[in-house]
Each structure stands twice: as C-alpha cells, then as structure tokens.
Amino acid sequence: MGFTLQFTKGHGTGNDFVLYTDPEGDHPLTTAQIVAVCDRHFGVGADGVIRAVRSRNIDEGAAALAEDDGAEWFMDYHNADGSIAEMCGNGIRVYARYLIEQGLVELESGDTLAIGTRAGVRDVQRATNGFQVDLGRWKLEGGEPLVRAKELKVARPGLGINVGNPHVVVALADEAELESADLHYIPLIEPEPMDGANVEFVVPYDPLIKDGVARISMRVHERGSGETLSCGTGVAAAALATRHWAGSAAPNAWRVDVPGGTLGVRMFATQDGEHVGLSGPADLVYTGTLELG
Numbered sequence: 172m173g174f175t176l177q178f179t180k181g182h183g184t185g186n187d188f189v190l191y192t193d194p195e196g197d198h199p200l201t202t203a204q205i206v207a208v209c210d211r212h213f214g215v216g217a218d219g220v221i222r223a224v225r226s227r228n229i230d231e232g233a234a235a236l237a238e239d240d241g242a243e244w245f246m247d248y249h250n251a252d253g254s255i256a257e258m259c260g261n262g263i264r265v266y267a268r269y270l271i272e273q274g275l276v277e278l279e280s281g282d283t284l285a286i287g288t289r290a291g292v293r294d295v296q297r298a299t300n301g302f303q304v305d306l307g308r309w310k311l312e313g314g315e316p317l318v319r320a321k322e323l324k325v326a327r328p329g330l331g332i333n334v335g336n337p338h339v340v341v342a343l344a345d346e347a348e349l350e351s352a353d354l355h356y357i358p359l360i361e362p363e364p365m366d367g368a369n370v371e372f373v374v375p376y377d378p379l380i381k382d383g384v385a386r387i388s389m390r391v392h393e394r395g396s397g398e399t400l401s402c403g404t405g406v407a408a409a410a411l412a413t414r415h416w417a418g419s420a421a422p423n424a425w426r427v428d429v430p431g432g433t434l435g436v437r438m439f440a441t442q443d444g445e446h447v448g449l450s451g452p453a454d455l456v457y458t459g460t461l462e463l464g
C-alpha cells in the first residue's frame with residue numbers, strides 16, 4: 172500500500188536527516204522505505220530518518236520512559252540502513268527546530284523542551300544560535316578494543332564510550348593521518364562490539380587547550396550510516412575520550428571541528444553524576460513529498 176511522505180530535510184553541521192510527522196504512530200517506515208528515502212541517488216538522501224510521534228504512541232517501553240518524564244514528543248530515529256539508534260545528538264537539535272517550525276511546540280530562546288528518545292528523555296534548550304542538549308550521563312566501556320581503518324598503517328587502541336549510544340574513539344597522530352583514513356570502509360574493531368559502534372578518529376589541536384577551551388578535530392564512521400560530516404553523540408564521545416587521555420589538566424569546555432562544522436561540548440556535574448552537553452546549529456533546508464511503495 173503506497174504512502175505519500177510529506178517530509179522536511181534538515182541538518183546539524185552537515186549530518187542530515189529526513190523528518191516527518193506521525194503523531195498517532197500510524198506510519199512507521201519499513202526498513203526498505205528508510206533505505207530508499209536515505210539513498211542519495213534514488214531517494215532524498217540522508218544519514219537518517221526522524222519521525223515525530225507522540226510519546227504515548229511509540230512502543231510501550233519507550234513510551235513509559237518518555238511520558239513519565241513529561242516528554243510529549245518522541246524522536247523515533249533510524250540510521251540510513253534502517254537500523255535503530257538509541258540517540259542522535261545532531262538529530263535532536265534539528266528535531267526541536269522541526270517541531271517549532273511545524274507549530275507542534277512553542278519554544279522561545281532560553282526555554283527547555285523534554286524529548287523522548289530510546290536512550291531516555293533528553294532536555295533541549297533553545298539558544299540564540301541553535302540548541303543545547305543535555306546528553307545525560309556517559310559511561311566508559313571496559314577493555315581496549317583495537318581499531319583499524321583502511322589506509323591506517325597500524326591498528327590503534329580505542330576507548331569505548333557510551334553516551335546513550337555506543338562509540339569507540341581512536342587518537343591519531345596528526346591531520347595528515349586523519350585525512351589518510353579511508354572511511355568508505357567500515358573500521359575493524361577487535362573484539363567486535365555486540366551492537367556495533369560509531370567510530371571516531373580524533374586529532375588534538377597543538378596545544379590542546381587555549382583560553383580554557385580544549386580543541387580537537389575529528390572524522391567519524393557512523394554505525395548504520397557510514398562516514399558522515401558530523402555526529403553529535405560522536406563529538407561528545409571524542410571530547411570525553413580526549414579529556415580521559417589528557418588527565419586532570421583538561422577543562423570541561425570543548426570545541427570539536429568536524430568536516431561539516433564545529434560543535435561545542437561541556438561536561439558538568441549534576442545530582443546524578445557528571446553529564447555531557449552538546450551545543451550547535453540546527454537547519455531546515457526544504458520540504459517535499461515522496462511517493463513510497
């Protein structure tokens with residue numbers, strides 16, 4: 172049965188998404204439809220699909236989580252290959268912009284909106300030049316996986332960091348090495364994490380810290396989407412890993428350069444432990460319709 176998809180195309184520092192509204196939860200896309208929509212030659216082209224659905228109408232588990240914490244709207248995110256990801260840091264900023272533009276929520280500068288995600292409820296605050304999102308508590312995964320990207324001469328030890336979704340962060344020697352990694356190929360992680368992982372390759376600025384802000388640059392190979400121009404949760408994981416490697420001298424304010432732009436990361440204490448926050452732009456580019464088989 173065909174379905175006419177009324178969509179909006181948006182991006183956060185070049186990490187791009189197709190967004191659509193399905194308040195009652197009647198129109199989840201199939202894996203084949205998500206793959207078709209995200210195809211950059213035969214479809215709209217995107218790193219992922221975001222469906223705006225009321226929290227009460229998403230599957231039970233996520234609904235209970237979201238409704239309890241006052242999140243009326245749920246961000247149902249899928250990667251370009253149709254796989255589900257628990258959280259999307261660029262996507263949730265674009266999603267907040269989308270809800271505002273669609274007239275589904277009112278959010279003035281400085282206001283905060285609770286949004287349901289499969290990683291739990293996340294608070295997004297509107298800022299003058301974009302949005303800030305509290306990605307919540309983060310976790311250092313055990314072990315030291317070895318990571319090998321094509322064209323990298325040797326395997327490198329990585330650091331597993333979970334910010335609601337799984338990441339493995341690898342430090343490279345310099346920008347030349349960062350450029351030489353061929354991310355058309357999925358990086359090899361030994362041992363292979365059970366649910367896969369997003370892999371970030373990081374080069375710290377020299378000096379790492381200037382005027383109290385630490386600065387790194389990064390490329391990412393995303394689970395389920397391949398290399399993207401930016402990854403919000405990946406940027407947070409990369410800053411957390413670099414701070415871990417830099418030791419206690421490292422600050423809690425970070426700027427991360429990715430091919431699609433620059434994002435801000437901040438670590439801050441809360442009653443339930445240290446949280447990591449992400450800030451950056453959110454742009455809506457155009458709207459369209461697509462007939463889906």
Ligand SMILES: N[C@H](CCC[C@H](N)C(=O)O)C(=O)O
Pocket residue numbers: 186250255256257258259260261262336337369393394395396399401402403404405
């Ligand atoms: N682009 C997203 C991350 C998507 C993560 C997804 N690829 C996964 O499987 O976890 C972000 O801005 O955080």
